Amino acid sequence: MLKVAYDGTNYVGWQVQPNGRSVQECIESAIRKVTGEDIRVLCAGRTDSGVHALGQVASFRTRSTISAPQFRSAIQSGLPRERDIVIVESREVAAEFHATFSAVRKTYRYLLFDGDVCPPFARQFAAHSRVTLDAESMHQAAQYLCGTHDFRCFESHFPNKATSVRTIERATVSRAPMWTLWSAFSGNASVDASEGDSPIIVLEFTADGFLYNMVRAIVGTLQEVGGGKHPPEHIRDVIASLDRSSAGMTAAAHGLYLVSVEYPEELLRAPADDSRS
Amino acid sequence: MLKVAYDGTNYVGWQVQPNGRSVQECIESAIRKVTGEDIRVLCAGRTDSGVHALGQVASFRTRSTISAPQFRSAIQSGLPRERDIVIVESREVAAEFHATFSAVRKTYRYLLFDGDVCPPFARQFAAHSRVTLDAESMHQAAQYLCGTHDFRCFESHFPNKATSVRTIERATVSRAPMWTLWSAFSGNASVDASEGDSPIIVLEFTADGFLYNMVRAIVGTLQEVGGGKHPPEHIRDVIASLDRSSAGMTAAAHGLYLVSVEYPEELLRAPADDSRS
Secondary structure: EEEHHHHHHHHOOOOOEEEEEHHHHHHHHHHHHHHHHOOOEOOOOOOOOOOOEEEEEOOOOOOOOOOHHHHHHHHOOOOOOOOOOOEEEEOOOOOOOOOOOOOOOEEEEEEEEEOOOHHHOOOOOOOEEEOOHHHHHHHHHOOOOOOOEOHHHHHOOOOOOOOOEEEEEEEEEEEEEEOHHHHHHHOOOOOOOOOOOOOOEEEEEOHHHOOOOOOHHHHHHHHHHHHHOOOOOOOHHHHHHHOOOOOOOOHHHHHEEEEEOOOOOOHHHHHHHOOOO | OOOEEEEEOOOOOOOEEEEEOOHHHHHHHHHHHHHHHOOOOOOOOOEEEEEEEEEEEEOOOOOOOHHHHHHHHHHOOOOOOOOOEEEEEEEEOOOOOOOOOOOOOEEEEEEOOOOOOOOOOHHHOEOOOOOOOOOHHHHHHHOOOOOOOOHHHHHHHHOOOOOOOEEEEEEHHHHEEOOOOHEEEEEOOOOOHHHHHHEEEEEEEEEEOOOHHHHHHHHHHHHHOOOOOOOOOOHHHHHHHHOOOOOOOOOOHHHHEEEEEEHHHHHOOOOOOOHHH
């Protein structure tokens, strides 16, 4: 299993595409250089073009005798020199581990900048809102998301999945100090307490799974609330409508981060040594 | 006067060069689009290729009737679409104001990352040290820099300037939370109290002026101290040697930020209205 961070700016997304370089093909090519094997890598969440990851999880099977921890630097050395894809960790996991289907919980983060002048360093890492937003009413609105609902109103090209019912455990919206943008990049530092006059708004969502474009559609809808177009209760009505057209626009890709993915503890343990010999 | 922030990654530096795009030519071209005038823009500090700026200051004279505050967005709209150069502020200043020669104090910041795995978002914004550094001994060493000294030991291609005597008012080295990297980008948030286990080291220097490559040579020398090659007192000996070869390597450009430039208050005031009519 690999934990992978990437700056999605220069990629067509996770998945191999005909029209450009994908994160997946870079990692598969790096593994090929290390093991000589033509391996398909599975991932926890197929991020779109421009979307970033702090803790994407990928898995693959290999006959290589290289130890799991050594794979980290071995694969890294075969990745693009720009170092915009970084292997954070490599470890052996249970044989039944599947990066996509074993995941029990995912967290996404979205960063909005609503000040007048967006600093050059934020341009690829936070979406710019030209309207000053009311983060508190956005947070209130986000509470209507929590719980188990049919979220097809936030799904692009419904139906993509067998069911559009998901459980959102946690949804928060808060202003955070300017440097929080950077905590976003570290992947583990928790986002700081709210800070009233900062132009950075951090939105965070934890759920058992997300539909296609769901976070970005939620953010677009919350932006309508934050801009005063709708009261917080609007979110409840949008969910009840089961209708994508009642929700807001799909927010820009470059504000979105796949932060972390959780798996059952027993699947993260390597098989006992005797099973390998 | 313009206050300018830029991500220096994709530029050959501030100054017009034959081998690539410079920040200066982008700003001059944007002014030409606004005023039709072929104007030479002066700056506070000619940053090298890859060096960033949070508060570069530039000045120019124009016959345009556009008001000074309006210049900000007018120039911005003529700058590269990547928005890696941002005009933070535009204001009218005294006729005697000269971005280069009127400056009385400058602050530079340098960011080092000394953890194992450099996150993808840090790659263009902090230099990576493969050696874990002792930030406290670097801070002790930096105190020997404070005061008025002949700093030719830290100057590339001496002599570039009439005198290599400068006064460093303040030199600090501290670990800071991961998100401090982002505070670097905001330009005003002060760097947080030291945090022992963070892989980010922030170095900051305030002086009445700096010689060519001086900050980067100082950082390279402090890295030798931080890595245990020399004790903190080494800096005192290096300064006394007046010899560039006794100092350390010139640290990488992409860790360096021109943070701010100070001018005498009276030069930052616009001429009284009657002088304009």
